[in-house]
Amino acid sequence: MVQQEQSTIQPKSNKVIIRLHDIIRIYRMGSESIHALDGVDLDVYENEYVAIMGQSGSGKSTLMNLIGCLDRATSGYYELDGKDTTKMGNGALAHARNEKIGFVFQSFELLPRANAIRNVELPLVYSRQAVWARGQMARKALERVGLGERMHHRPNQLSGGEKQRVAVARALINNPSILLADEPTGNLDSKTSKEILALFDRLHQEGQTIIMVTHESDVACHANRIVRMLDGKIVSDLPTEQDPAYEFRHGGQRL
């Protein structure tokens, strides 16, 4: 990516959290090969809030799964928080995922029979934390997302927005470097979507790096930067408003 001349305005953080270079992901289905990602270059800095847009099948979820270390590229370079993931074995990759990535999905993906605390604690199963400490961390995470009063409710006793809050608390429990959200408002009505977006805005203001896939422009506008995909390629990458930090890091024009 083209680096501009040194600007007088310095961005808050100059740390690259994600660096993707010439990422290719081919799915093989019998004799057919699907190029889901076809040469993706992307740098994401600490505390950026990036929206990924593009029509269905353009490769957004494949990209999120790669960034989230749920999948590996067929070829290309992926550095996560300064570490080359392509050199990691499966154990190290799973460890990086658990430590650095928080996932939020459209369909919440909560355990139906577990209450909010148990759901939020789940990523701590592999940590060396004592059981009481895990409960304490889960309670704090639920308070952070405004669900202090619903900790003992099971998913079927919660509204859609509340379920998604539980999922956000679960994603944040390990203090991840990046929050990844694949269409987090896709199953929510517009009022509830606004609540979840306000929560993301607050997390971003608190320093969280966020990458969110969405179909809707009014959702994407909450981000500082919109990356558009088509046929496995990034076709545009622009800031949502005049942003000297964006220009300093990525060049380009504003929307």
Ligand SMILES: Nc1ncnc2c1ncn2[C@@H]1O[C@H](COP(=O)(O)OP(=O)(O)O)[C@@H](O)[C@H]1O
């Ligand atoms: N597990 C898979 N096996 C085979 N093809 C897949 C798989 N996942 C996605 N694809 C294909 O890869 C392309 C990109 O899919 P995806 O990343 O899910 O797109 P999006 O999230 O933008 O809708 C599509 O053509 C899709 O059919």
Ligand SMILES: [Mg+2]
């Ligand atoms: Mg998708």
